[in-house]
Amino acid sequence: MPWFVYVLAFFSALGGFLFGYDTGVVSGAMLLLKKEMNLNALWQELLVSSTVGAAALSALAGGSLNGWLGRRVCILVASFIFSVGGITLSVAPDKVVLLVGRIIVGLGIGIASMTVPVYIAEVSPPQLRGQLVTINSLFITGGQFIASVVDGAFSYLRHNGWRYMLGLSIIPAVLQFIGFVFLPESPRWLLQKGRGQEARQVLTQIRGEQSVDEEYDTIRTSIEEEEKEAGGESLVIWRILSHGPTRRALVVGCGLQMFQQLSGINTVMYYSATILQMGGVRDDKQAIWLAAATSATNFAFTWVGVWLVERVGRRKLTLGSLLGTGLSLTLLAVGFLLSAQNSPPVTFHPADSQNSTCRLYGSCEHCMLDPDCGFCYRENGTSVYDSSCVPVNQGSTDHAAWGRCSNQTEAAGSPLWAYNYCPTSYSWIVLLGLILYLAFFAPGMGSMPWTVNSEIYPLWARSTGNACSAGVNWIFNVLVSLTFLHVAEFLTYYGAFFLYTGLVVLGLLFVLGCLPETQGLQLEDIENLFTGQLCSCGASSPSGNRHVHYIRHGSEFTPADYGAVESGGPIAYITVSTTGAKCTDTCSATVQQCYICLFLMFNLICLFLQLR
Numbered sequence: 001m002p003w004f005v006y007v008l009a010f011f012s013a014l015g016g017f018l019f020g021y022d023t024g025v026v027s028g029a030m031l032l033l034k035k036e037m038n039l040n041a042l043w044q045e046l047l048v049s050s051t052v053g054a055a056a057l058s059a060l061a062g063g064s065l066n067g068w069l070g071r072r073v074c075i076l077v078a079s080f081i082f083s084v085g086g087i088t089l090s091v092a093p094d095k096v097v098l099l100v101g102r103i104i105v106g107l108g109i110g111i112a113s114m115t116v117p118v119y120i121a122e123v124s125p126p127q128l129r130g131q132l133v134t135i136n137s138l139f140i141t142g143g144q145f146i147a148s149v150v151d152g153a154f155s156y157l158r159h160n161g162w163r164y165m166l167g168l169s170i171i172p173a174v175l176q177f178i179g180f181v182f183l184p185e186s187p188r189w190l191l192q193k194g195r196g197q198e199a200r201q202v203l204t205q206i207r208g209e210q211s212v213d214e215e216y217d218t219i220r221t222s223i224e225e226e227e228k229e230a231g232g233e234s235l236v237i238w239r240i241l242s243h244g245p246t247r248r249a250l251v252v253g254c255g256l257q258m259f260q261q262l263s264g265i266n267t268v269m270y271y272s273a274t275i276l277q278m279g280g281v282r283d284d285k286q287a288i289w290l291a292a293a294t295s296a297t298n299f300a301f302t303w304v305g306v307w308l309v310e311r312v313g314r315r316k317l318t319l320g321s322l323l324g325t326g327l328s329l330t331l332l333a334v335g336f337l338l339s340a341q342n343s344p345p346v347t348f349h350p351a352d353s354q355n356s357t358c359r360l361y362g363s364c365e366h367c368m369l370d371p372d373c374g375f376c377y378r379e380n381g382t383s384v385y386d387s388s389c390v391p392v393n394q395g396s397t398d399h400a401a402w403g404r405c406s407n408q409t410e411a412a413g414s415p416l417w418a419y420n421y422c423p424t425s426y427s428w429i430v431l432l433g434l435i436l437y438l439a440f441f442a443p444g445m446g447s448m449p450w451t452v453n454s455e456i457y458p459l460w461a462r463s464t465g466n467a468c469s470a471g472v473n474w475i476f477n478v479l480v481s482l483t484f485l486h487v488a489e490f491l492t493y494y495g496a497f498f499l500y501t502g503l504v505v506l507g508l509l510f511v512l513g514c515l516p517e518t519q520g521l522q523l524e525d526i527e528n529l530f531t532g533q534l535c536s537c538g539a540s541s542p543s544g545n546r547h548v549h550y551i552r553h554g555s556e557f558t559p560a561d562y563g564a565v566e567s568g569g570p571i572a573y574i575t576v577s578t579t580g581a582k583c584t585d586t587c588s589a590t591v592q593q594c595y596i597c598l599f600l601m602f603n604l605i606c607l608f609l610q611l612r
């Protein structure tokens with residue numbers, strides 16, 4: 001395979017790296033920022049979620065930008081925005097400029113997240129496409145990993161450390177910008193815009209020695225057919241919704257992105273430090289480094305996805321991943337449940353706690369679920385004693401508002417402060433669940449939604465389809481990560497993780513019924529997988545869904561006639577048809593499973609509410 005396609009994949013995947021870096025780096029930067037700029041909870045939330053919110057908006061807008069300006073220009077625009085954002089953040093004199101910088105970076109992330117997979121898919125040969133697009137996911141998790149290491153390294157720099165953390169993203173952004181000044185546009189986009197000559201040149205450049213005539217003709221014919229079929233001047237999104245196969249592809253693409261976020265990946269990523277603290281890691285620095293180990297696990301297992309995607313295919317990889325993710329979430333939930341059931345009681349009621357609500361809680365579990373309270377205790381080996389529930393300091397959650405935990409010292413025998421977690425001896429189950437969760441999630445659900453979305457839409461709908469699905473990903477990202485603490489407050493930690501398990505089960509049914517296998521097919525052939533009913537997609541596979549009819553003078557060939565075809569017998573024509581066979585059976589079974597699942601989830605939630 002010519003090396004040039006790898007160069008293209010590398011430079012475009014730098015967009016994925018920036019996506020991962022900028023979303024990952026903020027947690028460590030926030031630890032320093034909140035002290036240096038005296039940020040209250042609202043400002044901290046604003047600085048974290050403004051980026052994700054801006055990414056959602058720009059991903060949605062990126063669709064028209066992509067169709068209009070092309071993939072290359074969009075990647076150039078995104079890397080320019082990343083550079084401006086990085087510079088703004090690193091020189092920010094106050095929190096308002098910081099907020100502006102975070103919004104600028106978010107705009108870049110949104111455009112990159114929807115353009116890069118499309119560009120890579122369009123320049124890749126079919127047999128390598130899955131692997132090359134999955135490299136983008138590898139760069140996302142790689143960016144998150146490097147961000148956590150940078151966070152760890154600069155956390156020792158009390159003053160201005162955050163400037164380096166946030167500003168370092170300028171390097172890959174500038175590198176990508178310079179690279180794309182010289183790299184070519186997607187040949188498919190060029191052909192769509194009627195720039196056939198340039199498209200042929202680019203294709204020849206990317207494919208090296210190989211002849212490009214066949215590929216060029218396939219793309220051109222399919223664009224001509226698409227134009228006839230999908231024609232009209234109406235809005236692309238409207239054309240997608242009124243054209244059966246693309247509508248189904250959109251449902252599958254958005255559904256996958258939604259379930260990726262609903263399986264709770266970003267609560268696990270953002271709250272890994274809390275989960276690790278439950279595991280007994282109390283030191284801030286140690287927690288930061290262990291959080292780096294969490295993102296390293298996510299990164300390491302994304303490699304497994306890159307390795308497996310062209311071996312087992314997208315469908316099996318996603319199904320296996322969802323199954324493992326569901327089981328690990330159950331383990332996480334059980335770990336939290338056991339910790340809650342064995343939560344240390346409150347044994348000490350300080351005299352000055354009279355008018356605080358914290359004094360009402362009888363155990364650490366209830367105390368830590370209230371964001372205004374924390375648990376102050378002493379420890380003797382594994383047993384907890386002299387424990388109280390007291391208000392947290394509003395300026396920093398590292399201390400109590402008053403009393404023995406308000407002025408912590410490292411001295412032996414001094415009381416310990418736990419905010420957001422409880423000391424427990426079941427934390428190893430939670431840690432094991434966390435590692436297994438990432439090991440199963442990363443290779444499939446972490447990367448396949450991006451990979452599958454880059455290939456399931458016909459060219460005319462590709463930019464808009466990817467914009468919508470990336471937008472859905474970001475919207476659910478905000479929803480899940482912003483609601484986690486409230487969900488945990490209402491359902492407890494174990495309830496929240498049981499809820500994610502239920503959602504993963506729904507995702508499993510969705511993938512089982514709706515995700516076709518796209519491995520090895522030309523981008524132009526994939527639309528055919530969506531011609532049947534939505535729920536029959538799962539029955540399709542590149543070979544399984546194709547029924548070849550050899551027809552001679554109106555009658556079908558028998559296997560005995562096969563030789564006649566090969567020896568040039570009297571064949572009238574051959575049709576290759578894609579079928580949505582067994583739709584009704586699969587469909588009603590899937591619907592039934594969905595109802596049962598919803599019913600079970602409802603029961604589980606009721607049970608937790610009663611348990612509380």
Ligand SMILES: O[C@H]1[C@H](O)[C@@H](O)[C@H](O)[C@@H](O)[C@H]1O
Binds near residue numbers: 141144269442446473
């Ligand atoms: O595919 C990525 C990846 O799995 C990341 O770890 C996660 O933070 C993103 O939200 C997701 O889109």
